[in-house]
Amino acid sequence: MTNIKDLAKMANVSVSTVSRVLNNHPYVKEEKRLAVLEAIRKSNYQQNINAVHLSKGKTQLIGVVLPFTDIPYFGQLLKGIASQALEHNYKLMLFQTDYIESRELEALQMLKQKQIDSLIICSRACEMAIIKEYLPYGPIVLCEKVEDEELAATFVNQYQAFMMALEYLYEKGHRRIGYTIGRKKGTNSHERQLAYEDFIKKYQLPLNPDYIIYGYYHLEDGEQIVKRIQEMEEPPSAILVTSDQVAAGIITHCQNEQISIPEELALIGFDNQPIARMLDITTIEIPLEDIGKDLFLQAIHEEISSIEIQAKLIERGTV
Amino acid sequence: MTNIKDLAKMANVSVSTVSRVLNNHPYVKEEKRLAVLEAIRKSNYQQNINAVHLSKGKTQLIGVVLPFTDIPYFGQLLKGIASQALEHNYKLMLFQTDYIESRELEALQMLKQKQIDSLIICSRACEMAIIKEYLPYGPIVLCEKVEDEELAATFVNQYQAFMMALEYLYEKGHRRIGYTIGRKKGTNSHERQLAYEDFIKKYQLPLNPDYIIYGYYHLEDGEQIVKRIQEMEEPPSAILVTSDQVAAGIITHCQNEQISIPEELALIGFDNQPIARMLDITTIEIPLEDIGKDLFLQAIHEEISSIEIQAKLIERGTV
DNA sequence: TTGTATGCGTTATCAG
DNA sequence: CTGATAACGCATACAA
Numbered sequence: 001m002t003n004i005k006d007l008a009k010m011a012n013v014s015v016s017t018v019s020r021v022l023n024n025h026p027y028v029k030e031e032k033r034l035a036v037l038e039a040i041r042k043s044n045y046q047q048n049i050n051a052v053h054l055s056k057g058k059t060q061l062i063g064v065v066l067p068f069t070d071i072p073y074f075g076q077l078l079k080g081i082a083s084q085a086l087e088h089n090y091k092l093m094l095f096q097t098d099y100i101e102s103r104e105l106e107a108l109q110m111l112k113q114k115q116i117d118s119l120i121i122c123s124r125a126c127e128m129a130i131i132k133e134y135l136p137y138g139p140i141v142l143c144e145k146v147e148d149e150e151l152a153a154t155f156v157n158q159y160q161a162f163m164m165a166l167e168y169l170y171e172k173g174h175r176r177i178g179y180t181i182g183r184k185k186g187t188n189s190h191e192r193q194l195a196y197e198d199f200i201k202k203y204q205l206p207l208n209p210d211y212i213i214y215g216y217y218h219l220e221d222g223e224q225i226v227k228r229i230q231e232m233e234e235p236p237s238a239i240l241v242t243s244d245q246v247a248a249g250i251i252t253h254c255q256n257e258q259i260s261i262p263e264e265l266a267l268i269g270f271d272n273q274p275i276a277r278m279l280d281i282t283t284i285e286i287p288l289e290d291i292g293k294d295l296f297l298q299a300i301h302e303e304i305s306s307i308e309i310q311a312k313l314i315e316r317g318t319v
Numbered sequence: 320m321t322n323i324k325d326l327a328k329m330a331n332v333s334v335s336t337v338s339r340v341l342n343n344h345p346y347v348k349e350e351k352r353l354a355v356l357e358a359i360r361k362s363n364y365q366q367n368i369n370a371v372h373l374s375k376g377k378t379q380l381i382g383v384v385l386p387f388t389d390i391p392y393f394g395q396l397l398k399g400i401a402s403q404a405l406e407h408n409y410k411l412m413l414f415q416t417d418y419i420e421s422r423e424l425e426a427l428q429m430l431k432q433k434q435i436d437s438l439i440i441c442s443r444a445c446e447m448a449i450i451k452e453y454l455p456y457g458p459i460v461l462c463e464k465v466e467d468e469e470l471a472a473t474f475v476n477q478y479q480a481f482m483m484a485l486e487y488l489y490e491k492g493h494r495r496i497g498y499t500i501g502r503k504k505g506t507n508s509h510e511r512q513l514a515y516e517d518f519i520k521k522y523q524l525p526l527n528p529d530y531i532i533y534g535y536y537h538l539e540d541g542e543q544i545v546k547r548i549q550e551m552e553e554p555p556s557a558i559l560v561t562s563d564q565v566a567a568g569i570i571t572h573c574q575n576e577q578i579s580i581p582e583e584l585a586l587i588g589f590d591n592q593p594i595a596r597m598l599d600i601t602t603i604e605i606p607l608e609d610i611g612k613d614l615f616l617q618a619i620h621e622e623i624s625s626i627e628i629q630a631k632l633i634e635r636g637t638v
Numbered sequence: 639t640t641g642t643a644t645g646c647g648t649t650a651t652c653a654g
Numbered sequence: 655c656t657g658a659t660a661a662c663g664c665a666t667a668c669a670a
Contacts, residue, residue, distance in 0.1 A: 004647070015658090017656065019649060020656090028656085046432055047647085048648075049432040050433060050434065050647080054367070054646085055648040055650080056650095068398075072389060075391075092413045093410055094401065096402075096405075110368075114369060115410075219594055219597060222597070249597060252598060275539070320663095323664065323665095334664080336639090336640065338664065338665060339640090351640085369662085370664045371663080371665080374665045376646075
């Protein structure tokens with residue numbers, strides 16, 4: 001492998017000049033520049049990027065932490081992130097965590113080790129306090145509401161989104177309303193729960209703990225959910241499903257079971273994924289790809305900002 | 320940031336000894352080891368991984384090239400790859416290409432620049448010849464049938480899989496059989512086409528070019544496909560759909576259009592994704608996660624191997 | 639078992 | 655505009 005030293009020799013200049021040419025610095029006589037370029041051409045020179053990284057202390061690499069890669073929600077987020085990474089000449093380092101804390105720590109560690117310049121955490125299992133410990137080592141961007149001034153974030157106002165959906169169902173006459181959610185933990189889940197509780201209180205509805213159904217992420221989970229609902233003494237007349245995928249699963253299973261939607265069970269999905277349009281699912285639109293883009297931009301910019309995204313209700317046929 | 324030099328001073332040893340402790344080398348007196356460990360503890364030392372990379376000429380990073388991140392097919396492949404990466408202490412660098420050649424080249428470039436140790440190409444747009452040029456710089460693993468001895472690959476025998484599906488449809492009495500596919504280009508597509516042509520020839524069926532429908536990847540594409548079929552003078556009685564996602568889309572749209580499956584249109588999906596089980600889709604099972612694992616293992620092993628995966632027909636209700 | 643010296647390939651500083 | 659030379663932080667051959 002030829003290096004800049006070799007190039008310098010070939011072009012009869014110093015390594016500094018070679019470096020200048022390589023980095024498009026001004027103040028290089030055209031003549032020497034051409035000589036260097038010629039040497040590069042002839043030698044099939046290839047920059048060793050690790051040396052650049054070491055020397056500069058930067059890697060042009062952004063870490064992306066997400067629990068699952070095979071869930072469309074994260075796939076779309078990733079798509080947005082990747083599109084901007086490409087545009088800004090950054091590369092992505094992927095950390096698929098399965099919500100296992102140690103894996104999230106590994107990603108944070110990479111930040112500390114300077115293998116990545118900043119870290120985007122799409123969803124996390126570990127404590128916020130731990131994350132904050134790593135702030136000195138580089139920007140960290142989250143995809144959830146965060147009160148801390150030191151942390152950048154792009155997030156959906158989940159409280160408002162949830163409340164909007166609940167109010168809509170109430171307007172439509174529903175009084176027994178439940179919701180399904182991926183996991184109980186997490187800021188987003190918490191925000192939603194708050195909205196739910198406030199809603200319940202506002203209209204003085206009974207709080208039935210069975211109506212909060214969690215642990216489901218996938219299309220195929222719809223079956224389980226429907227089963228659980230069917231087993232209830234007083235099943236909900238409507239449910240908020242925090243993923244269109246799961247909503248689609250529920251609908252499909254209901255068809256098999258001859259449960260008519262929305263008559264017997266109304267539902268509102270989340271995200272407005274293609275499948276929602278397809279199955280005519282009333283849903284809360286969340287611009288995941290755009291959020292991904294914002295997340296990336298925040299990861300490479302110095303200023304710490306907090307971007308709140310408003311969700312939108314899309315009325316279709318499941319309510 | 321403290322470095323090994325500082326540690327050496329603190330522990331009253333040489334940098335080599337520090338390095339040895341860091342890398343668990345033998346031949347270090349317990350006493351000195353403890354001194355170093357203590358220094359590490361006290362100093363909040365953090366190894367600069369870029370320096371390690373430069374020094375070693377390796378990065379413990381594997382590149383993954385794939386066109387889309389929001390298609391379950393690739394999500395599952397990625398899941399398998401990621402699981403093994405984790406197990407073997409490698410990190411992943413993601414290249415989302417949208418089948419744009421220049422992006423694939425970028426990934427290959429990274430290999431040349433030694434930013435990644437090897438490259439897994441899940442699907443490609445560029446010529447094989449180009450890929451082969453980069454072979455000197457590190458292992459390249461493909462996810463398609465490849466005759467070249469220098470290239471590692473894990474792939475599904477698409478010809479056999481396709482033929483199996485076609486024969487099954489023939490047995491069931493179908494004579495007008497079409498298929499939908501993501502793109503016309505690509506080894507996998509080619510293999511499938513070969514199988515299709517051989518099948519047509521074998522049973523002396525008419526070759527209707529309209530029956531080969533390409534350009535569709537997503538669930539929501541089902542609508543388009545059904546429309547195209549409906550517009551045909553002599554529509555196929557059965558189609559092979561090379562993605563369960565698309566198959567699901569077709570089924571959903573057929574329900575809206577009151578087209579009964581399998582009576583009016585039979586179909587066989589591909590991959591055996593959760594959605595296939597859900598919608599009771601007859602499909603060709605492809606163990607994507609396992610393939611992903613194999614791809615990764617090939618990427619880190621020296622020996623070049625070629626692993627052929629057999630697909631399996633799963634009989635359900637759409638034929 | 640330990641330390642010295644050198645190399646890894648670049649960038650950056652500073653003097654000219 | 656150009657070139658020496660010192661970082662960057664670590665690994666390792668070699669000597670002891």
